[in-house]
Amino acid sequence: MAKVIMIGNQKGGVGKTMISHELCALFVRRGKKVLAIDIDGQRDLSRYSDISFTKKIPTIRDVLLAIKEIKEQSTLGEENTETADYDDFEDNDGDILDKAIQHTRENYDIIIASKKLANAPSDFGEPNDIYLLQEMIGTLTDDYDYIIIDCAPARSPLLYMSYVASDYCICIAEADEGSREGVRQTYTDIALLKEKNTTKVVMLGTLLNKFKDANVQVEQYQALCELGQATNAMPFDAAIPLGVAATEANNKHMCVYEYMKTGNRETKRKAKSLVEQFNKLADEIEERIAALEG
Ligand SMILES: Nc1ncnc2c1ncn2[C@@H]1O[C@H](COP(=O)(O)OP(=O)(O)OP(=O)(O)O)[C@@H](O)[C@H]1O
Ligand SMILES: [Mg+2]
Numbered sequence: 001m002a003k004v005i006m007i008g009n010q011k012g013g014v015g016k017t018m019i020s021h022e023l024c025a026l027f028v029r030r031g032k033k034v035l036a037i038d039i040d041g042q043r044d045l046s047r048y049s050d051i052s053f054t055k056k057i058p059t060i061r062d063v064l065l066a067i068k069e070i071k072e073q074s075t076l077g078e079e080n081t082e083t084a085d086y087d088d089f090e091d092n093d094g095d096i097l098d099k100a101i102q103h104t105r106e107n108y109d110i111i112i113a114s115k116k117l118a119n120a121p122s123d124f125g126e127p128n129d130i131y132l133l134q135e136m137i138g139t140l141t142d143d144y145d146y147i148i149i150d151c152a153p154a155r156s157p158l159l160y161m162s163y164v165a166s167d168y169c170i171c172i173a174e175a176d177e178g179s180r181e182g183v184r185q186t187y188t189d190i191a192l193l194k195e196k197n198t199t200k201v202v203m204l205g206t207l208l209n210k211f212k213d214a215n216v217q218v219e220q221y222q223a224l225c226e227l228g229q230a231t232n233a234m235p236f237d238a239a240i241p242l243g244v245a246a247t248e249a250n251n252k253h254m255c256v257y258e259y260m261k262t263g264n265r266e267t268k269r270k271a272k273s274l275v276e277q278f279n280k281l282a283d284e285i286e287e288r289i290a291a292l293e294g
Contacts, residue, residue: 040152041117
């Protein structure tokens with residue numbers, strides 16, 4: 001049964017996509033089956049993964065719209081069954097979900113995003129649309145160990161769908177107040193949904209990214225600890241420094257582990273510290289989930 005983890009923070013540019021990609025690649029190296037869902041119309045994770053964009057490959061938007069259509073038909077009684085069969089999201093040309101899942105160079109699967117996700121408020125504005133992603137994921141949980149959702153920096157219907165569909169939420173934070181405000185907002189959003197019994201998502205932790213020096217790291221870690229008391233999202237001990245290796249790996253559409261193998265000695269040294277932190281992060285994620293699930 002897959003653990004579904006959303007990588008969030010409404011603050012833009014904090015590293016959600018970079019860390020989604022690294023975690024997917026890392027869990028695969030640990031022998032896990034991983035699906036990434038790019039639910040951000042910027043399509044950054046889809047690009048990181050070096051997947052080709054062709055009109056023939058359905059995006060997450062196409063899949064969600066197909067499920068919505070099936071549900072609407074079922075409600076209108078156009079199907080002979082009382083509940084629609086969500087195992088197969090058939091379009092005119094076969095199972096749309098099967099066609100949407102692509103395999104990346106880093107050996108995780110991905111469902112890519114569409115630029116048209118910018119239309120989410122009108123496409124997915126009905127109250128029940130909040131369950132669409134959960135219904136899609138429900139048909140996939142036996143196929144994967146981890147499903148990782150790379151969220152957009154916006155409080156749109158897609159974010160609310162992610163809260164509903166996820167078991168855990170990890171917030172990425174830079175060393176600034178805007179990031180911390182994003183963590184607070186995430187906590188508030190989740191608390192409101194929990195009041196309505198709409199989500200079971202648990203705040204798993206915050207990850208400090210792009211810290212510049214050790215002093216800032218200590219200060220920021222303390223600030224995140226205080227925030228963690230209020231939001232149930234304690235910072236991970238792992239923390240990702242601001243580093244040229246991250247940017248260069250990103251530009252080459254690689255994870256830092258693969259990038260480390262290609263660079264010169266100095267690059268290798270810098271990439272190695274990032275790789276170590278990502279390993280530590282993955283350990284902590286597994287430990288926290290194991291502790292929560294008993
Ligand atoms: N630790 C790091 N060191 C250096 N650069 C980094 C680091 N983390 C992320 N970056 C760079 O910062 C930029 C933003 O990162 P990323 O796209 O992952 O953020 P994001 O939170 O997904 O942004 P958005 O909110 O727009 O989706 C990218 O160019 C990425 O390579
Ligand atoms: Mg992003």
